[in-house]
Amino acid sequence: MTRMSAKLTGAAQGIFSKLAAFQKPIVYNTKVGAEVAKLVYKKEGMSFPSGQQFAEARSYVEKNLNKSALKGLTLRDFAKAGVVAAEIYTFFLVGEIIGRRNLIGYNVPTEHHEHH
Secondary structure (H helix, E strand, C coil): CHHHHHHHHHHHHHHHHHHHHHHHHHHHHHHHHHHHHHHHHHHCCCCCCCHHHHHHHHHHHHHHCCHHHHHCCCHHHHHHHHHHHHHHHHHHHHHHHHHHCCCCCCCCCCCCCCCC
16 A cells, blocks of 8 residues: 555656646746736726726616526526636636645744754
8 A cells, every 4th residue: 555655646746846847937927917917007097996986887787687587597507607616716726826836825934943
C-alpha cells in the first residue's frame, strides 16, 4: 500500500510542479490585463453607477419581471442554470487559488522566526 501511495504522491507532485510553471505567466498576464482595463476605464471616462441609477435599475427589474414566465420553467432549465452557476463558482475558485498563489490556504507569517 505504501508503494501505491508513493506513486500517487509522486504523480501529484509532478502535476503541481507543471501547474506551478504556469503561475508566473498567468499572474503577469492578469496584471497586464488589469492595467489595460484601468487605462480604458480612464480614457473612456467611465464611472461607477450612482445610488439613483441602482434604484432605477431595481425598479425597472421589479416592474418588468414576468412572474408567469418563471412558472413555465422546466427541470431542464433549472439544471442548465445549475451548470452555469457551477461554472461561475469554479472560475471564482480558480481566481482565489491564483490570488493566493497557493493551492490550499493563505501564506500567513508566523511569530516564530528562524535565523539562517
